[in-house]
Amino acid sequence: MSLLKMEGITKVFPGVRANDDITFDLEPGEVHALVGENGAGKTTLMKILYGLYSPDSGTISINDKTISIKNPKDAIAQGIGMVHQHFMLVPPFTALENIVLGDETHQFGMLKMGDPARKVEKLMLDNNLRVELNAKVEELAVGVQQRIEILKILYRGAEILVFDEPTAVLTPQEVDELFKTFREMKKQGKGIIFISHKLDEVLDIADRITVIRRGQIIKTIPGKGATKPIIAELMVGKPVLLKVDNPEKEQGDKVLEINQLTVLKENNLKSLDNIDLSIYSGEIYGIAGVEGNGQTELIAAIADKLHSVEGSILLNGENITALDVRNRREKGISHIPEDRHKHGLIKPYSLIDNMCLGRHHLPPFVKKFDFIDEKAKRKFAQEMISDYDVRTPSEDVTANSLSGGNQQKIIIAREVSADPALLLASQPTRGVDIGATEFIYKQLVKAKMEGKAVLLVSADLDEIMSLSDRIGVMYKGKIIKEFKRADATKEQVGFYMMGGEKHES
Ligand SMILES: Nc1ncnc2c1ncn2[C@@H]1O[C@H](COP(=O)(O)OP(=O)(O)OP(=O)(O)O)[C@@H](O)[C@H]1O
Ligand SMILES: [Mg+2]
The missing domain is CATH 3.40.50.300 (P-loop containing nucleotide triphosphate hydrolases)
Structure with a gap:
């Protein structure tokens, strides 16, 4: 029995067959990776599953029963949850409030938070998802916000979890933690659909890998025994060079010169602290x-005129700090x-x-x-x-x-x-x-x-x-x-x- 089966799914946008007769299934307790080039149709397929797009044709069944999904509400009721790449949290609310939001229990017209908190704590324990529940979302790192999104979905009883490029925003340590969460969820018999362009991650976690190219399924292969070159070739349709040819070039003139660059944040802390940097042609x-650690501010300070900047930036010897x-x-x-x-x-x-x-x-x-x-x-x-x-x-x-x-x-x-x-x-x-x-x-x-x-x-x-x-x-x-x-x-x-x-x- 499959947990999920999508059959013959087709979706056409003006000028593009985004999904062309796609058949895709998910077993309980597995991570099924969906890979393919940019524009191959992965997100479209998942948006159809989550009720954000309606397909031109095709059927969806859960536990071998055909169902109809007209909107995300239907999807959630059927046990489908989606972690979006751009989070949909309310920043000034606490983590707990965000998790419960839209699914609150009330008593005498008051929000009841005691029981939900206990339920969420159990979910955290069972799924390797540590979150400070009383912290405001706006103060939390991206990786933690993602955990809140996952908790939110689990709180609503999701059995099928869709992750569309969840690791693009994570540090390597956070990716390890997320994969631990996947493994916990697998043990509970949940099914996970995982989309990523990072093939090392796919090889690390996927039980099966489905490759989609220009809207069509190319092949589904077991994760075991798969390699990066095999997947890459299925994706692109020809062998992909996985190495960069990067010869050294003799250093030319100094193009960028940064002297003692300091940038202050609103709270007067330094986001850049006395940087000296020269880059050559x-x-x-x-x-x-x-x-x-200041990378964003460094690029911003070179590209644009910021407030509260000390130091100088020269381009080809010309001072551009005031431009x-x-x-x-x-x-x-x-x-x-x-x-x-x-x-x-x-x-x-x-x-x-x-x-x-x-x-x-x-x-x-x-x-x-x-x-x-x-x-x-x-x-x-x-x-x-x-x-x-x-x-x-x-x-x-x-x-x-x-x-x-x-x-x-x-x-x-x-x-x-x-x-x-x-x-x-x-x-x-x-x-x-x-x-x-x-x-x-x-x-x-x-x-x-x-x-x-x-x-x-x-x-x-x-x-x-x-x-x-x-x-x-x-x-x-x-x-x-x-x-x-x-x-x-x-x-x-x-x-x-x-x-x-x-x-x-
Ligand atoms: N709302 C839309 N309107 C028109 N065309 C769309 C729409 N959404 C997707 N498409 C088109 O459908 C095709 C599939 O897009 P989709 O976003 O599913 O690709 P993807 O596999 O998720 O790619 P990526 O890896 O870049 O996220 C693309 O050609 C895209 O331009
Ligand atoms: Mg996509």
């Missing part, structure tokens, strides 16, 4: 570090931002407009007398879509309608094609599939070989290790250690990411 400088974003871009800074939804795209705009963003006021996109040249914009967007292999039915659709990885390709295309002196790349492959990751790595290496200076920030240590010519480790707002590529091992970099000697004592 023809090198990739990688910043390693556990998230939240605003637009002027900095015109001087040759490109920026692949960490949060593509907030800072990378205008989602309701077309791909054409998004591709030209930031340069829309410059030739070739404006002609004499400030007339906008729509033809030039369209031609440019078409070229970029083809060069960067953006999977989209046309350049006229909105950025909104693209899958996550394809949105990222739009940003990469725009920023790299601007031919910058300095390229800031923050988490450039987050949520990006293996083929596109390989492609983005090639673009970063190409930029360096063309003599650009690249500043790379990534939570993925493998990414830092394979791309960087020099590595700086950030800890509590400082660069506490710098390595040349040849001298760096993963263990050593990891040691400094935890604070180095200071941490040891």
Whole structure:
């Protein structure tokens, strides 16, 4: 008997068969991984299961009984829970309030919290989910917020749990904890659907792996015996090179020079503490570090004019500390931002407009007398879509309608094609599939070989290790250690990411 069976699911969006006659099943007590390229149709299938989209055809059954799911409420009633990538919590409420919200028990018109608290505590114990229940959600780290989301689902009695790229926002330690939770839930006979682009994680946790390509099921294989090259080839349809060809280039002129840079937060604490950093033409400088140690602020301070900044930032010898974003871009800074939804795209705009963003006021996109040249914009967007292999039915659709990885390709295309002196790349492959990751790595290496200076920030240590010519480790707002590529091992970099000697004592 399967816990869940989806049969013959088809869903067509204008110009795209997102799901094409998909059949997928889930056993009790298993983790079934769903993998595939960006835009393959994974999220669409899960949104159908959760009642957020209705399929054009196909059936869903639970415990061999066909059911109808018209909205998330139906899905929840059928024991289906979904952990979204962007959490849906209420920040000023406590963890407990968030878990219980929408499912409260009342007595004499008052919220009754005693019993729910006991129930939640048991769920925490049984599922390796530690949360400070009285803490306000806004004060909690992302990893903890995710645990609250999981508790919320379990509280409503979920037997089928869907995780759409849950690990993209987690540290390696948090991923280990999440997988412990998966193992506990398996013991209770729950079924878990796990979506991830990180194939090492998939191999670590999945009992079965289903590969989906361009809306169709390619194959389901057991996790045991699967390898990264096997999965990657099933996903992409041809062998994928899992290694980066990254030759060294002779160091050129100094492109970026940062002197004694300090940035204060609202509470007057230092998010950047007296940073000195120089990056040269023809090198990739990688910043390693556990998230939240100042990486975001460092990139922000170079890309834009911030409040409460001390120190100076020079680009090709010119002091740009007082310049605003637009002027900095015109001087040759490109920026692949960490949060593509907030800072990378205008989602309701077309791909054409998004591709030209930031340069829309410059030739070739404006002609004499400030007339906008729509033809030039369209031609440019078409070229970029083809060069960067953006999977989209046309350049006229909105950025909104693209899958996550394809949105990222739009940003990469725009920023790299601007031919910058300095390229800031923050988490450039987050949520990006293996083929596109390989492609983005090639673009970063190409930029360096063309003599650009690249500043790379990534939570993925493998990414830092394979791309960087020099590595700086950030800890509590400082660069506490710098390595040349040849001298760096993963263990050593990891040691400094935890604070180095200071941490040891
Ligand atoms: N609301 C929508 N309107 C139009 N097209 C959509 C919509 N949602 C998804 N699509 C299209 O359906 C296809 C599948 O998208 P989906 O988000 O399911 O991919 P995915 O496998 O989850 O990719 P990723 O790994 O990038 O998250 C894509 O081509 C996407 O552009
Ligand atoms: Mg998706």
